[in-house]
Amino acid sequence: MGLRAKFNIVLVFACLIGMGLAMFLSYQVANRNALAAIEQETEVIRGNALAVRAYTSNNILPLLRDRQDILFAPPSVPSFSAQTVFAQFRKSYPEYYYKEAALNPTNPDDLAEPWEADLINKLRADDSLGHIAIERDTEEGRFYTVAYPLKITNEACLTCHSVPAAAPAAMVDLYGPENGFGWQMNEIIGAQIIYVPMEVAEQHTRDTVMALAVGLGVAFLLVLTVTNLLLGRIVVSPVRQMAEIAEKTSLGDFSIPEYERPGKDEIASLSRSFNRMRRSLDSAMKMLEE
Ligand code: HEC
Incomplete structure (x- = not known):
């Protein structure tokens, strides 16, 4: 020869090894950055939902509280407004998702799907978990999914979520006496489930x-x-x-x-x-x- x-x-051998190594390392870094950006997106969505919740509690509820026994207005419920605002947002960004899923919800629409119930049960089993993040494959693509525990830390919540007799009569008329009751103090009753698409970030990495x-x-x-x-x-x-x-x-x-x-x-x-x-x-x- x-x-x-x-x-x-x-030379070709050395180049191939060098290229392989460089691509592997750059993939790792790009992937880590993409994941950080996605995590940031879910944090922003959660922050926004919490802001809507706070706004409802502080600004809307006081206006309607006195009339709740006669006419119960769902827009005065923080969970309702957070999810309704997000539903509006989803009209422009259908690939994003926010849900306050509960195992025993007041509104049947909030019933946790089996995979959501799985996450909620994991959060219930280990109180120290701040959140659970998973990557989920669906027909619409791959989604970065995070579940934040919804824990009852405020006695005021139990007015409407302990027994029907304690809740405003108009609310029981509207939602029925079966669901959304029996919640306990310090119990994790559900989770804020948020998911964002990974498609764009994965494309960036590639x-x-x-x-x-x-x-x-x-x-x-x-x-x-x-x-x-x-x-x-x-x-x-x-x-x-x-x-x-x-x-x-x-x-x-x-x-x-x-x-x-x-x-x-x-x-x-x-x-x-x-x-x-x-x-x-x-x-x-x-x-x-x-
Ligand atoms: C005035 C009554 C009332 C109070 C007080 C109240 N809720 Fe609710 N809550 C409701 C109603 C009604 C719904 C169903 C809203 C809807 O139609 O989406 C609901 C829904 C929820 C949901 C979504 C799951 C479900 O049950 O449908 C969560 C989570 C929740 N509430 C948590 C809380 C927490 C935490 C507190 C205390 C900070 C609280 N609620 C206080 C009436 C109340």
Whole structure:
């Protein structure tokens, strides 16, 4: 195998390993950044829902509280307004999702689906969990899903969620006496379930890694081409000429002109030494002939 082929095999091998390593590392970093951005999105959605809840408690409920026994207005319920506002938001961003899912909800629409109930039960089993985050595959794609526990920490909640007799009569008329009661203090009764699509972030990750692969590929091709050109000019072609001269000289043919490579590198010095050796050999032969 020629020098050039050996060199190229080693170079291509090193390039492939380098590219693989760089792409692997960049994938890790891009993926971590994408996940951080997604986590941020869910935090923002939750923050907004909590703000709507607070607004309802502080600004809307006082206006309607006195009339609740006669006409119960769901918009005075924080959970109702947070979810209704989000439903409005979803008209523009249908791939985002917010739900206050409960195991025993007042409004049947809030009943936890089996996978949501799974998350709620995990939160109930371990009170120290701040939240649970999972990646869920659905027909619409992959979703980053987070569940934040909904815990009863305020006695006031039990007015409407302990026994029907304690709740405003108009509310019981509207929602019935069956669901949404029997909640306990400090019980995790459900979870804020939020999910955001991972599609866009995953596409970003793929684009970043692809861009790096193309950039590195072009850079390596350039290195390969330039190295080959230099190798040919500086090493392979001079060595080939010297080999040819050595071959002829060894057979006693001194007619072939000397080859001297200009410069100060190793090949140039080899070519000069070789010429000196050839001249010495030539005169030694001549002396022998005489
Ligand atoms: C004035 C009565 C009332 C009070 C007080 C009240 N809720 Fe509710 N809550 C309701 C009603 C009514 C619904 C159903 C709203 C709807 O139609 O979405 C509800 C719904 C919910 C839901 C969604 C699940 C479900 O049951 O449908 C959660 C979670 C919730 N409430 C938590 C709380 C917490 C926590 C407190 C205390 C901070 C509280 N509630 C105080 C009346 C009340």
